[in-house]
Amino acid sequence: MRTSHALAANKYEEYRKKARSISTDVLPDYLRQATKLKSIDSSALAAASVWADDPARHVNWDWIFANRYTFRHPNAFDLSVWVGNTLCSLSLGRPSHNGKFMRLDYLEKAPSQCPFSSDMVGITLVAYQTYATLIGAKQLRIIDPINDKVLKSYLRHGGFSYQKAKQGNPHCLVKEL
């Protein structure tokens, strides 16, 4: 690993830890007491590997890739949400190249056993928004959300607006920070 890469990795690792910690602090009591916000580490990958055999799973995403992605992009943000020993959700995103906005690129919830299932999107958004502010981004974007109808209805209350696809760029939900 080159020195500049290592320095960047350390700097952003501090931001990631801080974002997870602040986000935990601001959650409602019932979530703060029950959940843990962590990185996508080896234990998260091991827990997620079980999802592959779950018939209730709707996607076939390779989360081991996330691990390589955060190494290649030291400013990316990875999040795993746990309730006790149960992995409830994983998500991955990165800042835009000029750092003006933070992207949430994808999120997956545990297909079957997911306590606080309806809160996972909210927890994830608080964490991504916090990381975005810490690194100086001005917007949070949820890129090409496949279930945007549900999200649009919910997120209107959270200050997000819908941005149509334009000039080859994907549609997204946007929040000014």
Place this chain on the structure above:
Amino acid sequence: MTTENEREKQARENAQKAANTLFGKRTKEQEEALKKVTSVGSPDNLIKPDGEDE
């Protein structure tokens, strides 16, 4: 120039506001719809363009 401390303070304030909104009162329909959301976005998004960066 924004200092690290100011950014952290701002991040905490924004996080609290977001949490208040996102975990505030939800309708039954919103609650059910959110339960049904099993994934958002896609790994394909990682290779999609950045918008303003282009």
